[in-house]
Amino acid sequence: MSMIRKSGNRFSEKIMLKNKRSMTRASTLSLALALLIAGPPSVLAAGSEADFKAAYAAAEAANKEAGALRNQWTVTAAALADAKKAADKGDFDRAIASSKEAEALAKASIFQATSEKEAWKALEIR
């Protein structure tokens, strides 16, 4: 840049700038293209093994918390079992979906146990 200024050739400076812009545009475009090319597999691989493991761990942790409250649900255990079975078959989309369902169920059982700490009194025969 400084050499161009020294020569005072504004025209070449403009060209350089234009070139730079187009280069930037091109590199942005190629990056976007690269992302686009690389992108679809990563979107489709929402069902990767790593994603399943993370989802399953979250569901297991929530179910463990429900267990500490002595309030696990059979449907949570069934959803966890279904997730594992699907993962063993390599069907990670289904495994992730079941893990997420298990986590939601476990969280509902935690909510139930927590709210019932006081709510049970409303049912009591007095």
Next chain:
Amino acid sequence: MRSGTHFAPAALALAALAFAAEPSALAADTPNPPADAKAFRDFFTQKFPKLKLEDFVNGPYSMNEDMHRQWEEKEQFPPYEFSVDMGKEMFSKPFKNGKSYADCFPNQGIGIRQNYPYFDEKEGKVVTLELALNRCREANGEPPISYVKDEMAALTAYMAFTSRGKPFDIKIPNDPRALEAYQSGKRYFYTRRGQLNFSCATCHVQSPGERIRAEVLAPALGILNAMPIYRSEWSGMGTISRRFTTCNSQIRGVPLDPQADEYRDLEYYLSYVSNGLPISGPGARP
């Protein structure tokens, strides 16, 4: 001196507030078993004014005339009879060490069902009949048996049979731990659980006599007096442990281990509020 006089009324007011607040908060939560038992009994006798008190122990058969007739016929050849015979045989057969069940219980185990469960002040926990039977086995070098059916049902069937007609006589000793166990049982009874969001009370307080699918729901009053039971649905006998665990799984809750503290406390509470009602076990249910 002056500042002291200024602070005194404020401190007094605070203390008064604290004292005023404490008793009412406690009053709401302090268990009162005799009052609970009276309210419990009143609730059911008012809900079913035509029913004799002692008939509540017959569960669904007390709620429906047709079923009552079926039950009377069934009682001529009771389906639990084989279990009573088996229990009697087990009871009289000595363990390998020469002792028997009779050595573990007051009055040789005969006619004592109505006193179980009891609160053991040494252990600080509720002891049920099923638990006492397995402890008896283990103390005599025998392996424990399953809490839910077959042998355990047979033993408790025989023991209940020798107590038929004797009123439940559950005591709560003057021990805060006993009161806490009672309260814990009550809390368990009324707490909603499982994906279906049911408590024991949902079926057995709010809906006795109503149908849940093909079943007629039993009232909670006297619900344990007929245990163990032969259930056609099970095609066999079941103990109190079996009843509690299956109730939990039916509402899509993961059952606790049989004889978990919560179940022991629940049995304590349910038996106490049925004090005075006769033991009718073993029973038969659809």
